[in-house]
Amino acid sequence: MPKLWTETIxxxxxxxxxxxxxxxxxxxHEHGLAAVTMSKxxxxxxxxxxxxxxxxPDVEAILVAWHERQISRHLRQxxxxxxxxxxxxPQLEAVLTMYALIQHEHHDTELAALLHRGEHIMRAQQQxxxxxxxxxxxxxxxGDIRDDVAPTELAAYCLHALTxxxxxxxxxxxxxxxxxxxxGLSPAxxxxxxxxxxxxxxxxxxxxxxSLPGGQLSQFGRTRPVS
Numbered sequence: 001m002p003k004l005w006t007e008t009i010x011x012x013x014x015x016x017x018x019x020x021x022x023x024x025x026x027x028x029h030e031h032g033l034a035a036v037t038m039s040k041x042x043x044x045x046x047x048x049x050x051x052x053x054x055x056x057p058d059v060e061a062i063l064v065a066w067h068e069r070q071i072s073r074h075l076r077q078x079x080x081x082x083x084x085x086x087x088x089x090p091q092l093e094a095v096l097t098m099y100a101l102i103q104h105e106h107h108d109t110e111l112a113a114l115l116h117r118g119e120h121i122m123r124a125q126q127q128x129x130x131x132x133x134x135x136x137x138x139x140x141x142x143g144d145i146r147d148d149v150a151p152t153e154l155a156a157y158c159l160h161a162l163t164x165x166x167x168x169x170x171x172x173x174x175x176x177x178x179x180x181x182x183x184g185l186s187p188a189x190x191x192x193x194x195x196x197x198x199x200x201x202x203x204x205x206x207x208x209x210x211s212l213p214g215g216q217l218s219q220f221g222r223t224r225p226v227s
Contacts, residue, residue: 021066022066023041036059089139092132096181100162136185
């Protein structure tokens with residue numbers, strides 16, 4: 001088969017594949033997951049049902065493929081954010097800011113329940129964790145990031161903390177969340193933690209923070225469920 005003809009076929013297949021993903025995501029967003037069927041996807045995409053079934057066996061498979069494509073795009077966005085900054089500290093800040101903004105702009109509870117499971121999610125999470133861990137390792141070596149906690153633990157801290165960006169009301173709130181997260185990574189935070197541990201050790205045995213008004217201590221310790 002001539003090369004040009006082969007490339008044309010592959011381009012057509014990619015176009016149909018991408019159009020199917022885009023159409024399905026739009027239908028779910030507009031009508032809800034339960035209302036989307038293969039027949040409706042085929043009609044909206046402009047292809048026959050038989051053709052659609054050659055590409056995907058069911059709606060869930062389409063959504064998983066769409067999600068994998070989204071993950072790849074987001075990882076490229078993070079890499080681009082890193083490459084636009086200079087130095088380990090600024091690179092980490094740029095990446096965490098972009099990650100938080102992605103969380104803020106792509107928070108869909110209904111789709112999350114379906115898509116945030118499976119092997120593709122585990123691979124993506126590991127890839128993301130390794131990416132952040134590498135930046136933190138470089139930052140610690142340069143003196144920009146605390147080195148008293150393992151980089152892999154700090155990466156988990158960042159990712160879990162910034163998941164909350166999906167529930168804040170504005171980009172300004174996202175920026176504040178990023179700033180608080182970064183404050184916990186600074187070398188100064190290491191010194192503060194050490195002093196705090198010493199002060200805690202010197203407190204009387206009966207001290208439990210009960211003098212704080214309105215139960216602030218117990219409220220501070222509660223965590224928001226991660227979707």
